[in-house]
């Protein structure tokens with residue numbers, strides 16, 4: 001005869017699977033929660049900028065170079081406002097007509113830590129969020145001596161920056177290093 005207790009009788013191995021699944025589920029939820037909290041907050045720098053050398057920022061920087069330099073050069077965080085990075089990280093499937101692979105949550109959290117720590121919120125609150133480096137005020141501010149005549153793309157940086165391979169935007173061509 002059917003007993004209700006049969007419904008709930010687990011084999012030992014099933015119970016083990018259940019416990020493992022629960023642990024994995026909880027881990028995923030906590031990573032997701034951290035990410036939503038990090039992205040949900042409006043860009044704030046007070047805490048983040050205190051310690052730009054935190055290990056998670058370093059890990060984020062390395063992941064950024066791996067994940068975001070596959071198709072174009074790694075664009076340094078400081079040339080775009082924090083809001084732009086937030087939008088790009090939130091929409092890896094809609095990335096300038098393509099999609100960024102390998103964007104699991106943990107990758108997103110760490111990359112966000114690097115980008116947030118090394119960029120600033122948009123200068124004029126409420127103004128459109130730049131989608132291209134060319135539209136960014138920070139890009140202009142970082143280039144006081146340069147008057148750009150050609151359109152700026154991810155391919156043009158290398159004309160003047162010789163350290164891009166090492167993610168170093170300080171090193172310049174002799175022409176600029178020596179210029180007053």
Ligand code: HEC
Pocket residue numbers: 067068069070071072075080088089095096098099100101131132133134152153154
């Ligand atoms: C699958 C290839 C691919 C990957 C990986 C990729 N991108 Fe892009 N990205 C593009 C394409 C295509 C464009 C538009 C054309 C261009 O400038 O190269 C672009 C443009 C950009 C631009 C605007 C550049 C400009 O012209 O002003 C930014 C900023 C950017 N990507 C950030 C990122 C970030 C952040 C990541 C990592 C999370 C990333 N990209 C990873 C393909 C990629």
Ligand code: HEC
Pocket residue numbers: 075076078079133142143144145146152153154156157158159160161169170172176
């Ligand atoms: C025509 C030459 C030229 C091009 C093209 C150019 N830059 Fe620069 N960049 C400079 C010079 C010169 C400086 C130093 C500031 C100055 O003298 O204006 C600089 C400074 C910077 C800095 C600040 C470096 C620091 O920490 O002191 C960043 C970041 C940067 N550029 C990023 C970029 C990116 C990203 C691109 C491409 C989208 C780019 N630049 C294209 C010439 C150029």
